[in-house]
Amino acid sequence: MPDRDAVKRRVLITGAGGRIGTCLSERLGDTYDLRLHFRTAPEQMLAHEHMAADITIFERVAPIMAGIDTVLHLAGDPRVPAPWESALANNIVGMYNTLEAARLAGVRRIVFASTNHVMGMYDRDEEWPVYNDLPVRPDSYYGVSKAFGENLGRYYHDEWGLEFIALRIGWFRPAPSEPSEEWGSETGRAMWLSPRDCAEVFRCAIEADVPFGVFYAVSDNPDRRWDITDTIIKLGYRPQDSWTRVDAGSG
Amino acid sequence: MPDRDAVKRRVLITGAGGRIGTCLSERLGDTYDLRLHFRTAPEQMLAHEHMAADITIFERVAPIMAGIDTVLHLAGDPRVPAPWESALANNIVGMYNTLEAARLAGVRRIVFASTNHVMGMYDRDEEWPVYNDLPVRPDSYYGVSKAFGENLGRYYHDEWGLEFIALRIGWFRPAPSEPSEEWGSETGRAMWLSPRDCAEVFRCAIEADVPFGVFYAVSDNPDRRWDITDTIIKLGYRPQDSWTRVDAGSG
Numbered sequence: 001m002p003d004r005d006a007v008k009r010r011v012l013i014t015g016a017g018g019r020i021g022t023c024l025s026e027r028l029g030d031t032y033d034l035r036l037h038f039r040t041a042p043e044q045m046l047a048h049e050h051m052a053a054d055i056t057i058f059e060r061v062a063p064i065m066a067g068i069d070t071v072l073h074l075a076g077d078p079r080v081p082a083p084w085e086s087a088l089a090n091n092i093v094g095m096y097n098t099l100e101a102a103r104l105a106g107v108r109r110i111v112f113a114s115t116n117h118v119m120g121m122y123d124r125d126e127e128w129p130v131y132n133d134l135p136v137r138p139d140s141y142y143g144v145s146k147a148f149g150e151n152l153g154r155y156y157h158d159e160w161g162l163e164f165i166a167l168r169i170g171w172f173r174p175a176p177s178e179p180s181e182e183w184g185s186e187t188g189r190a191m192w193l194s195p196r197d198c199a200e201v202f203r204c205a206i207e208a209d210v211p212f213g214v215f216y217a218v219s220d221n222p223d224r225r226w227d228i229t230d231t232i233i234k235l236g237y238r239p240q241d242s243w244t245r246v247d248a249g250s251g
Numbered sequence: 252m253p254d255r256d257a258v259k260r261r262v263l264i265t266g267a268g269g270r271i272g273t274c275l276s277e278r279l280g281d282t283y284d285l286r287l288h289f290r291t292a293p294e295q296m297l298a299h300e301h302m303a304a305d306i307t308i309f310e311r312v313a314p315i316m317a318g319i320d321t322v323l324h325l326a327g328d329p330r331v332p333a334p335w336e337s338a339l340a341n342n343i344v345g346m347y348n349t350l351e352a353a354r355l356a357g358v359r360r361i362v363f364a365s366t367n368h369v370m371g372m373y374d375r376d377e378e379w380p381v382y383n384d385l386p387v388r389p390d391s392y393y394g395v396s397k398a399f400g401e402n403l404g405r406y407y408h409d410e411w412g413l414e415f416i417a418l419r420i421g422w423f424r425p426a427p428s429e430p431s432e433e434w435g436s437e438t439g440r441a442m443w444l445s446p447r448d449c450a451e452v453f454r455c456a457i458e459a460d461v462p463f464g465v466f467y468a469v470s471d472n473p474d475r476r477w478d479i480t481d482t483i484i485k486l487g488y489r490p491q492d493s494w495t496r497v498d499a500g501s502g
Contacts (some may be wrong), residue, residue, distance in 0.1 A: 084351075088343075092339075094440075096335055096339070100335075121405075123407075133386050135405075135465075138406045139410070140406070143406070147402045148398075148402070151387055151395050151398045151399070154388055154389065155372075155389045155391070158390070159390070183375075
């Protein structure tokens with residue numbers, strides 16, 4: 001009988017110190033053999049292998065890819081109002097460094113943390129529903145930089161066969177203690193992604209027999225305006241949470 | 252009676268030393284009050300005002316925008332196999348510098364020289380026809396960098412009202428001496444853009460009462476696979492040339 005651990009996928013989480021990185025490290029740590037990437041090494045002890053690297057420098061990124069099956073690429077500047085210079089260095093140059101290093105290391109798949117802000121102007125103009133194949137309308141340098149990441153991933157997939165799944169993440173927050181119309185904004189609530197659903201949609205993106213795609217990642221909110229039909233059908237995602245219906249596992 | 256020259260638009264051509272820049276300088280010089288931008292100042296005398304600037308440095312780009320109504324933004328690395336570092340510096344950073352400097356200077360409109368290579372994988376896979384609102388599928392770092400330019404232009408339009416027209420230019424070449432199936436490749440001929448039609452589609456993009464759009468720019472080739480219905484209807488473009496039918500004016 002094979003060692004159970006020997007068949008676990010080796011999954012690298014870049015930007016593991018961020019909010020979503022912390023969620024995925026905690027919730028996917030039993031399923032996968034994780035390597036955690038941080039910009040600077042954390043001081044506390046960690047249950048998983050970890051490495052520090054500045055993703056804006058190619059030579060630092062290459063070593064973290066060795067032996068990896070799937071990269072969950074979360075590293076970058078996560079601020080919607082990030083200034084151009086930071087979006088350029090962390091999200092554009094950092095994305096190239098990650099894809100190129102992954103390609104050279106023979107990584108099977110990249111799951112890219114994209115964002116609803118790639119399409120944020122549809123939301124600002126209340127032009128709903130938003131389908132994932134509409135022309136992009138970013139609402140920020142951040143959104144433009146994530147659209148760049150989606151397009152570079154498409155190129156790497158088409159040109160070199162690197163598998164690439166982009167998840168356009170909605171409003172990621174811990175669950176409210178109880179449903180409330182006072183929680184966040186109307187648009188925020190409608191695009192809420194619970195920690196539990198977030199971990200599940202990333203797991204689906206790692207496992208699905210789909211070599212390329214761009215998908216919305218939002219919980220099962222009844223007032224959702226972003227199409228997740230593809231996420232459900234192609235990735236097998238089954239959201240369990242809604243801002244109107246939270247429980248102890250929502251996170 | 253107003254001075255006729257006083258009502259000419261002031262039009263800046265960036266990258267005026269390139270093939271398309273030379274075509275536009277020659278063919279639009281009577282219609283507009285041109286300012287020509289070069290990376291390095293040319294040695295010969297020119298009929299138009301000109302300035303030199305490295306577009307990868309913001310402080311050098313800002314001064315060339317003063318008093319300009321419309322920018323025809325051609326500057327950048329035009330090579331399909333451009334290495335990443337050059338596409339990054341010239342086409343990504345250069346695009347940001349151009350848009351930001353234009354916005355700060357109060358420029359009315361940018362006409363951006365985009366490319367069929369934004370959609371080049373459809374062509375490689377022979378997935379025709381290609382419509383301008385399909386998801387982008389770049390075939391090169393060059394194509395990815397031009398898709399970035401389209402998206403940054405969309406953001407500048409939506410956020411700040413800067414008018415922005417992207418032209419996805421086909422195969423720009425001088426006309427053949429006579430129609431021949433030996434001229435270029437089948438795909439190249441089918442996406443030929445003659446110098447005469449090129450000047451006309453840029454003129455339409457300067458004048459059309461359309462504040463934003465992404466359009467294919469191809470001549471009237473009978474085997475065309477790229478949709479120019481929008482270019483005809485919205486910009487008023489009326490292509491005169493075809494690789495099967497050239498005359499002395501095709502250029």
